[in-house]
Amino acid sequence: MRILVTGAAGFIGSAVSRYLVGEVDAEVLVVDKLTYAGNLASLKTISEHPRFRFVQADICDRPAMDAAFAGFQPDAVMHLAAESHVDRSISGAADFVQTNLVGTFVLLEAARGYWSALDAARKDAFRFLHVSTDEVYGSLGEDGLFAETTPYDPSSPYSASKAGADHLALAWGRTYGLPVIVSNCSNNYGPYHFPEKLIPLIILNGLHGRELPVYGQGTNIRDWLYVDDHARALYLIATRGRLGEKYNVGGRNERRNIDIVSRICELLDDMAPRGAPHADLIRYVADRPGHDQRYAIDASKLESELGWKAQETFDTGIVKTVRWYLDNEWWWRPLRDKVYSGERLGVLNDVAKAGG
Ligand SMILES: NC(=O)c1ccc[n+]([C@@H]2O[C@H](COP(=O)([O-])OP(=O)(O)OC[C@H]3O[C@@H](n4cnc5c(N)ncnc54)[C@H](O)[C@@H]3O)[C@@H](O)[C@H]2O)c1
Numbered sequence: 001m002r003i004l005v006t007g008a009a010g011f012i013g014s015a016v017s018r019y020l021v022g023e024v025d026a027e028v029l030v031v032d033k034l035t036y037a038g039n040l041a042s043l044k045t046i047s048e049h050p051r052f053r054f055v056q057a058d059i060c061d062r063p064a065m066d067a068a069f070a071g072f073q074p075d076a077v078m079h080l081a082a083e084s085h086v087d088r089s090i091s092g093a094a095d096f097v098q099t100n101l102v103g104t105f106v107l108l109e110a111a112r113g114y115w116s117a118l119d120a121a122r123k124d125a126f127r128f129l130h131v132s133t134d135e136v137y138g139s140l141g142e143d144g145l146f147a148e149t150t151p152y153d154p155s156s157p158y159s160a161s162k163a164g165a166d167h168l169a170l171a172w173g174r175t176y177g178l179p180v181i182v183s184n185c186s187n188n189y190g191p192y193h194f195p196e197k198l199i200p201l202i203i204l205n206g207l208h209g210r211e212l213p214v215y216g217q218g219t220n221i222r223d224w225l226y227v228d229d230h231a232r233a234l235y236l237i238a239t240r241g242r243l244g245e246k247y248n249v250g251g252r253n254e255r256r257n258i259d260i261v262s263r264i265c266e267l268l269d270d271m272a273p274r275g276a277p278h279a280d281l282i283r284y285v286a287d288r289p290g291h292d293q294r295y296a297i298d299a300s301k302l303e304s305e306l307g308w309k310a311q312e313t314f315d316t317g318i319v320k321t322v323r324w325y326l327d328n329e330w331w332w333r334p335l336r337d338k339v340y341s342g343e344r345l346g347v348l349n350d351v352a353k354a355g356g
Contacts, residue, residue: 001028003013003238004058004074006107007081009038011193012131012227014244016078019231021046031065032081033058033099033106036339042192043312048179059103060124076127076238077111084163086135086158087346089283090289093157100161101168104130108114115178117157127179130169134186134223134250135159139292146184147298148246166246169350181189181241183234185249186297190227191315191324196340199318202261203236203325204332205342206268206278213344218258221294225251226312226320237308247306250297253314258282260318267322289348 003020007013008030020026022045032038034056046052053069053072055350057064059081081103083089083096099286108128115126136148152167166182173180189199202212243249265278302308312320325332336342 001076001239002029002072002074003076003078004029004068004072004353005078005080006031006033007079008032009034009036009040009042010080010084011037011042012188012230013078013080014042014192015190015227016080016111016239017043017052017233018046019228019235021049023054024251025051025092026237027051027162028053029074029192030054031057031059031068031069036084037084037194039192039194039335043332047139053115059107060098062106062110065107068080069110069114075122075125076129076130077107078129078234078238078304080131083158085345086156086197089129089158090157090346090348091142093161096157096161097342099160101164104168106281108168110171112176114177126237128172129165129234129241130164130182131234132162132182132184134184134248134295134297135285135292136163136166136184137295140294140296142294145296145298146247146248150299152235155292159264168336170244170246180245181237181243182246183237184246184248184297185230186223186225186235186251186295188227188230190326191322193227193321195335196345198257198319199264200278200324200325200332201342203268203322204223204336206264206281207272207326209274210281210342212261212265212278212281213283213285213290215263215285218256218284219293220257220263220291221254221296222257223250223296224255224260224314224317225249225310226317229310229312233302233308236308237302238239240306242305247302248297248299249302250299251310251312251314252256252297252299253310254294254296255314264322265317271322271326285344286347
C-alpha cells in the first residue's frame with residue numbers, strides 16, 4: 001500500500017510514518033514544509049529505508065501537491081500537516097488559517113483531481129484520512145465525554161481552523177464523493193514531541209532546573225494518549241474505517257495539568273535527581289486566554305467497530321516518555337538551543353505590544 005503522509009516531520013506524523021514503514025510494510029511519501037515544528041531528525045530511523053520517500057513542500061502549493069500525487073500514485077492520504085500549537089495561534093492566527101484551512105482545501109482539491117482519474121477499482125479503494133483534534137468540540141464541564149455527534153464549538157484560533165478543515169473534508173466526501181474519513185484525537189504525548197508542548201517543556205525545564213510554568217490553577221483536564229497508540233488507530237481508521245464517518249480517538253486517561261506536572265517531577269526526582277525536589281520549580285502563571293477547562297473522549301465507536309484499544313496507560317506511557325527525553329538529548333538539544341528555548345507564548349498583551 002502506498003500512503004502519502006502530510007506533516008510527517010512533526011510529532012504524530014513521524015510516529016505514523018515509523019509505524020507504516022516499520023510495522024505494516026507500507027510505502028510512504030512524506031510531504032512536509034519543514035516549519036519550525038518539522039524536523040527530519042524525527043524520521044532518522046526510517047529515512048534510509050527503501051519504502052520511505054520525502055518531499056519538502058507546502059500543502060498550500062497546488063502544483064507541488066499535484067506533482068506529489070502524480071509521482072507517487074498513493075492508495076491513501078493521511079493528512080496531518082498543520083499549525084498545531086494553541087498558544088502560537090493566539091499570538092498569530094494567520095499561519096493557522098493558511099495551512100489548516102487553505103492548505104486542507106488545496107490538498108482536498110489535489111486529491112480529488114488525482115482520485116477522479118483513477119480506474120474504478122483503485123478509485124473505490126482510495127482513502128483520504130483527515131486527522132483532527134478533540135479541541136473542535138470546545139470545552140466540557142465536570143461530566144460527559146465528546147462523542148462523534150457532539151456539536152463543534154471551538155475556542156481558539158487553532159481549534160477553529162481545525163474545525164473548518166474538518167467541515168471541508170466531510171463536505172468533499174458528500175459533494176464530490178471523495179472517500180474521506182475524519183479522526184478527532186485527544187492530547188498526544190511521547191517521544192519526538194516538540195518542546196513547546198506541556199509534557200516535553202516540563203521535562204526539559206525540570207532537567208535544566210528552570211521554572212515549571214502551570215497555567216491558571218493547573219486544574220484544566222486533558223485526556224492523554226500515547227502517540228504510538230494514535231498511530232495504530234490512524235492506520236486502522238484509514239484502512240478499515242467507514243467512508244464519510246468521524247472517529248474519536250482517546251486513551252481514557254484524564255489528568256489535571258498539575259497532576260501531570262507533579263508526576264513528571266516525581267519521575268525526574270528518581271531518574272535525574274537535582275538535590276532538591278523538582279516540584280519546588282512549579283510556578284503558577286497567568287492562564288491561557290480562552291483556555292478550555294476539560295476534554296475527554298468517548299472512543300467506543302473506534303473500539304467496537306475497529307477493535308482498537310490503547311496499549312499504554314498514562315502511568316506506563318509517561319515513564320517511557322521521560323526516559324526517552326533523558327536518553328535522546330541529540331534530538332532535543334538543537335531545538336532548545338536554536339528553535340525554541342522555553343519562553344512563554346500566546347499572552348495577549350504581547351500581541352497588543354506588537355500591534356497585532
Ligand atoms: N499533538 C496533539 O496532541 C494532537 C492531538 C490531536 C490531533 N492533532 C493533529 O494531528 C496533526 C499533527 O499534529 P502534531 O502534534 O504532530 O503537529 P506538529 O506541529 O508536531 O507537526 C506538524 C507538521 O506539519 C508540518 N507543516 C506545517 N505547515 C505545513 C504546510 N503548510 N505544508 C506542509 N507541511 C506543513 C510541519 O513542518 C510539521 O512537520 C495536526 O493536524 C493536529 O491538529 C494533534
